[in-house]
Amino acid sequence: MTAGNRTLWLLIPAVLLIGVCFLYPVSWLLQRSVSEPVWGLQNYITIFSKSIYLGVLWNTIAIAGATTILCALIGFPVAYSMVHARPWIRKLLIFVVLIPFWTSILVRSFAWLVILQRGGIINDILVGIGMIAEPLDIVYNRFGVLLGMVQVLLPFMVFPLYSVMARIDGSFFRAATNLGATPIRAFFRVYLPLCLPGLGTGAMLVFIIALGYFITPALLGGRGDTMIAQLIFERIDEFGDWPLASALAIVLLIGTGLLFAIIKGVSKLRRGRI
Amino acid sequence: MTEPLLKLAGLGKAYGQVDAAKDINLDVADGEFVTFLGPSGSGKTTTLMMVAGFTEPTAGGISLNGQPLDPIPVWKRDIGMVFQHYALFPHMTVAQNIAFPLEMRGVAKGDRRKRAEEAMEMVGLAGFGSRLPKELSGGQQQRVALARAMVFKPRLLLMDEPLGALDKKLREHMQLEIMHLHKNMGTTVLYVTHDQEEALVMSDRIAVFSNGRIEQVGSPRELYEAPQTKFVADFIGETNFIAGKAQGCNGAGASVRGLNGQLGAPLQEGADAVLAVRPERLKVMNGAGAAGGNTLTGTVKELIYLGQSRKAIIALEDGTEVAALEQAAQAEATALEMGSQATLSFRAEDARILADV
Incomplete structure (x- = not known):
């Protein structure tokens, strides 16, 4: 018997937890989604045929995608500065990036409301100094949702990137320039590809977490920014429509799983490429 | 050029x-x-x-x-x-x-x-x-x-x-x-x-x-x-240093403690100096030989077998340790023994006199 086999029993608590708290409820949802009101795929057909549901699915993907791209664009320079800053600045940056984790998401979303609404701080200041005549609509729309979500999810992008960047030896960049690459080409041809594992991990974390976001779009979004989690909540809370809500939840789960598999497959292909 | x-x-x-x-x-x-x-x-x-x-x-x-x-x-x-x-x-x-x-x-x-x-x-x-x-x-x-x-x-x-x-x-x-x-x-x-x-x-x-x-x-x-400084003599290869004052500086040669060598670089009369000589340039004789020019006498402190050669560490009277390297056949002929007396000699052109810094 190998050491690996002998220590397998250490996994029992984790297996129990996943079994009871994840597999069981998911199979229960799956069963309800295909058995009510009668056995069949009617709930799924509804989801993929009615424009309201398709619209929400599209919203979910669009918002999660935009959040991921914004997190990458903002997170990359932050992670880079963290790696190359002096130690005390690095500590400060890590602290600043982590702050969102320490406050409740509800409190944070309400705080954004206070700042962004028509009578909020930003509009007051802009109107006060005469830059604009009318208050801007910067909340209860896509902009507000993205602002709130990017703020919350940024650490999930920054830390994987940081850990990868910190291990990239400076000599790679120096070697590239020595061999004739301008700094810009050295960045795109050498530095960025070496960051890809971190960027990929960060993007996957942000995108997948964003797919199931609920409170932020509910508080900061408008009518057109409904995401799938809100829809599930609404179907159950207002209509008691468990079968359709279950089907939506299963669609979300399978979609996430598919995406995960595709990203894995793509990164494998990349590795095998000559 | x-x-x-x-x-x-x-x-x-x-x-x-x-x-x-x-x-x-x-x-x-x-x-x-x-x-x-x-x-x-x-x-x-x-x-x-x-x-x-x-x-x-x-x-x-x-x-x-x-x-x-x-x-x-x-x-x-x-x-x-x-x-x-x-x-x-x-x-x-x-x-x-x-x-x-x-x-x-x-x-x-x-x-x-x-x-x-x-x-x-x-x-x-x-x-x-x-x-x-x-x-x-x-x-x-x-x-x-x-x-x-x-x-x-x-x-x-x-x-x-x-x-x-x-x-x-x-x-x-x-x-x-x-x-x-x-x-x-x-x-x-x-x-x-x-x-x-x-x-x-x-x-x-x-x-x-x-x-x-x-x-x-x-x-x-x-x-x-022909090292010009003590650092170079020390850093490249192994060298014996015998410290003293530079005497009789005449442009090309000088002496330290009565031992003659060539000047590595111009040196002031009476300045702190070392005589540097490579271990393989020392000729080893068993016993306390006649004290002639450029000879050193001391006690054999260590004999190190190196296969193709043999290294002897000889302690002079003032405690300075000097290493001498002999090829295997030569070493057998010399037949040094631990604790016995040995005499080392070298040619002036094989020794360098360098500023001691």
Whole structure:
């Protein structure tokens, strides 16, 4: 018997937890989604045929995608500065990036409301100094949702990137320039590809977490920014429509799983490429 | 003499109050293999980095082919470099790595592949093109780094302790390979190492660095046989030092404690000095022989068997320990014994009298 086999029993608590708290409820949802009101795929057909549901699915993907791209664009320079800053600045940056984790998401979303609404701080200041005549609509729309979500999810992008960047030896960049690459080409041809594992991990974390976001779009979004989690909540809370809500939840789960598999497959292909 | 390919003139790099390199003057001829030798922190790598363009000099200048290098950015210098840990791009195959400098120079794809293949053949790695660097051994990675640094036919090749990560056997093998490549390609090489044996084996000329300055520049033979400073005598090979005052300085020779030697550099009469003599230049006799010119008498303290030779450590009366090296056959004839008396003699032309600093 190998050491690996002998220590397998250490996994029992984790297996129990996943079994009871994840597999069981998911199979229960799956069963309800295909058995009510009668056995069949009617709930799924509804989801993929009615424009309201398709619209929400599209919203979910669009918002999660935009959040991921914004997190990458903002997170990359932050992670880079963290790696190359002096130690005390690095500590400060890590602290600043982590702050969102320490406050409740509800409190944070309400705080954004206070700042962004028509009578909020930003509009007051802009109107006060005469830059604009009318208050801007910067909340209860896509902009507000993205602002709130990017703020919350940024650490999930920054830390994987940081850990990868910190291990990239400076000599790679120096070697590239020595061999004739301008700094810009050295960045795109050498530095960025070496960051890809971190960027990929960060993007996957942000995108997948964003797919199931609920409170932020509910508080900061408008009518057109409904995401799938809100829809599930609404179907159950207002209509008691468990079968359709279950089907939506299963669609979300399978979609996430598919995406995960595709990203894995793509990164494998990349590795095998000559 | 023809115009040097590379000229370092009064080159210096100061970090605040600290001089990492100071007043570096050196001319390197086309096709020459010059080694920067010195302990860590002696300024040899700093100087190399200034030539590569990664470090900006705070004094003096560098010129290549008579043109000042200082205003030219790293990527336009056309100087190849082999990094200490190779710095092969881990996400590119061996062929892509080697073709990288050609790609950056806009060489067409087909031509690029052909030249990369030639370079791989040159370093004995034909057929390894589609491997990733991490799939190669240390020695193979070293060859890829060499091929990549030479494939674009740079005017100058810099090597920063390129063999430091390899084990002894492989290192010696790679030393020879690099020398052959240098001979065949005719590339001018600046090579940095802290390994004096490596420097002696490989170089046309060696510049010995200490405390940010060049102590002495010369052929391996000159540095070994005619060191100008105590540091050089000590750093290259093994040397015995006998300390005293310089006496009878006459331009070419002098004496220390009645022992005659040649002057390494001009010395003031009565200054603190050492007489330096190599262990293999000492003639060993059993017993306390006649006290003639240039002889030392002492007690045998240690006998070290080295296979082809034997080293005897002999303690003089004042406690100074002197090492003498004899070939195996000679050592058997001398037949020293532990604790017995021994007499050492040497010729004045084999000893150097150097300032004791």
